[in-house]
Amino acid sequence: MFNRLRLLPTVMLCAALLLALKLADIASGGAAISPAQASASKAIEEEAPEAETDHDKTAADSESGGRTEGDAVVSVEPAMSEEEAAAPISKSEMTVLESLSERRKELATRAEALDTRERLLAAAEKRVEDRIAELKEIEARINARIGEQDAENEARLAGLVAMYETMKPKDAARIFERLDMGVLLDVVKRMQPRKMAAVMAAMDPVTAQDL
Structure with missing residues (x-):
């Protein structure tokens, strides 16, 4: 980030020089490119790879940060699932659970009655x-x-x-x-x-x- 800020004035200066040279060329009727224009163009070309390198590094950092953030999201998903699992039971589910509980109690009572009857029959x-x-x-x-x-x-x-x-x-x-x-x-x-x-x-x- 600091490299980009350092290169930005240089790039702007070169662009201003090129613009001035272009205007001078237009004014002179398409004269040959002066040595100053050539040196300015070379400076821009030398600074461009560095800017691209800084841009690539920044993009890579962004991608890395994105992947890190994605990983963090993925790691949060189990916590969200646990929260969903710990969510309160709905009224219909509670009704079903109560019905099943009553059914289990009824079956247990009937089983106990059958056991008692079987014991009485065995005794008789x-x-x-x-x-x-x-x-x-x-x-x-x-x-x-x-x-x-x-x-x-x-x-x-x-x-x-x-x-x-x-x-x-x-x-x-x-x-x-x-x-x-x-x-x-x-x-x-x-x-x-x-x-x-x-x-x-x-x-x-x-x-x-x-x-």
Whole structure:
């Protein structure tokens, strides 16, 4: 910048000399160029490259400054993006976020209710399984008891049959006529046919017919 200011008076002086020489040439009717005009032209030509060099340097500095400023702008862009990211949420976005929050709460409540219901069902199923196991155990005890009673009844009937078979047919016939038909049938089924035939021959004909 200072070089340009220093060269500016010289350039202006040379231009004034050239203008004066040009006017003198015109006045003289196109005479040959004087040595002073030639020296002035040479001085202008020598000063012109320096001016161009200073101009190029100034342009380069301007371009460098422009690039630096551009870099600074680029470096500022992330800060602007962060500011935009930190901008306040709009009303519509806030409504959507609140709706999503309510939906999440509703889903969490439903999930908790389903978990509670599943636990209750599991507990009820456990109670049913325990009750079924208990009933099966009771059934097994009942069947065992029935089997014991059947064995006892069978042993008692076997004793009665042995006793009636050793009795006289007439004595046995009188007892059979007074027995309950169900008991009588159980006894008759277990007696030997030959001995039973003799007892039936001595029984009342009506009772023997029913039997």
